[in-house]
Amino acid sequence: MNDPRQIVIRPLVTEKGMFGAEKDRAYPFEVHKSANKAEIRDAIQKLFEVTVTDVRTMNMQGKSRRRRFKMGRTRSWKKAIVKLAKNDTIEII
Numbered sequence: 001m002n003d004p005r006q007i008v009i010r011p012l013v014t015e016k017g018m019f020g021a022e023k024d025r026a027y028p029f030e031v032h033k034s035a036n037k038a039e040i041r042d043a044i045q046k047l048f049e050v051t052v053t054d055v056r057t058m059n060m061q062g063k064s065r066r067r068r069f070k071m072g073r074t075r076s077w078k079k080a081i082v083k084l085a086k087n088d089t090i091e092i093i
Contacts, residue, residue: 004047008040027092040082053085056083057078
């Protein structure tokens with residue numbers, strides 16, 4: 001995956017995520033399941049022109065959901081928390 005837009009799927013705009021962004025300059029993103037930390041770091045730096053100091057990743061499991069009489073699951077996905085350098089910010093909203 002060379003295209004940064006294939007690695008970073010979307011920013012996660014939640015109340016908890018925005019609190020972390022204001023406090024620690026840590027921004028949450030949904031990323032491609034097979035992307036590693038180095039690829040995520042490079043993609044964020046290219047897309048937003050910032051300096052990334054730390055990347056934390058976690059695999060989020062899909063939740064069980066019921067549709068009428070059948071049980072199903074939502075899709076599993078990967079989440080990355082990206083911490084930026086001192087003077088860098090990302091305008092998400």
